[in-house]
Amino acid sequence: MKTLLLSLALSVSAFGQLVVQRDIRYLDDGHARHVLDIYAPAKAKNLPVVFWIHGGGWQQGDKSDVETKPKWFVEHGFVFVSTNYRLLPEVDMGTLIRDCAKSFGWVQKHIADYGGDPKRVLVGGHSAGAQLAAILCTDDRYLKEVGADFSCLIGCVPVDGDTYDIPAMIEVAETRARVHGFPMPKYGHRLKFGNDPALHKDFSAVTHVAKGKGIPPFLILYVAHHPDNTAQAQRFGGVLKEAGVPVTLFGGRDTHHVKLNNDLGLASDPATKALDTFVASIVKK
Numbered sequence: 374m375k376t377l378l379l380s381l382a383l384s385v386s387a388f389g390q391l392v393v394q395r396d397i398r399y400l401d402d403g404h405a406r407h408v409l410d411i412y413a414p415a416k417a418k419n420l421p422v423v424f425w426i427h428g429g430g431w432q433q434g435d436k437s438d439v440e441t442k443p444k445w446f447v448e449h450g451f452v453f454v455s456t457n458y459r460l461l462p463e464v465d466m467g468t469l470i471r472d473c474a475k476s477f478g479w480v481q482k483h484i485a486d487y488g489g490d491p492k493r494v495l496v497g498g499h500s501a502g503a504q505l506a507a508i509l510c511t512d513d514r515y516l517k518e519v520g521a522d523f524s525c526l527i528g529c530v531p532v533d534g535d536t537y538d539i540p541a542m543i544e545v546a547e548t549r550a551r552v553h554g555f556p557m558p559k560y561g562h563r564l565k566f567g568n569d570p571a572l573h574k575d576f577s578a579v580t581h582v583a584k585g586k587g588i589p590p591f592l593i594l595y596v597a598h599h600p601d602n603t604a605q606a607q608r609f610g611g612v613l614k615e616a617g618v619p620v621t622l623f624g625g626r627d628t629h630h631v632k633l634n635n636d637l638g639l640a641s642d643p644a645t646k647a648l649d650t651f652v653a654s655i656v657k658k
Contacts, residue, residue, distance in 0.1 A: 391414060393443075413489070414452075417488025421450065424480055425439060425497050425498060426499075454484070454489075474515040477509065477521055499533065502531075526587070536566075545604075582612045590618065590619035591610070591619070595624055596628055603624060606624070621647065
């Protein structure tokens, strides 16, 4: 496989240099967005891996939108991967999710060449990426389709998602619009997720949570003063807890949807402290 590599070095106190390799193709002869970036400490070997999925409403965003997260994770002994995927409306939601799964499959096959351990992968994402991360870590069909090992998942960190239970989110948003006399969104969640109640349910992570599936521990981060995202986080967390899946919920205060994500990795950030505790609990195993 041909790869386009652009390497640079950044200072990372705990591991010397951070080597960044950009625009690595995860599908031969694929779309321009079938690429990912890898951040790893120099001379990395057998380190746990973070697989990060960007947000943007499933319609925009880029793998470069990672702020200080790569540096933080590398300092904590990880290899960090950030992936692109095709976007709505060019492809449908099922295809979009499968792009993420194919990227994950490439990572599991090749990450050892970059110092990562393919048997220890944490999946995370922000906003739309939170839904994508949650579905990959609960609905094992997507990883199995690409020959990836669902049992390699050691944790999931969805950040301020609002679509873990898509039918509930649609009902809340459309009821609010109706009772207040607002126009219905021209391309809201109902249409983004296929305009079919069966698809809305199938693309919801809560649908696929069950005991004995090997679903990894979750840290669900959300903005505490946002009623919809709080309700979705608590709903998802309750379903995970009922199935015996370890789950921690953290509601960020004095923050907002973008800031909660962008501040991850800052020493003074409360959500980062929750992430630190979570990471320590999963990597010691």
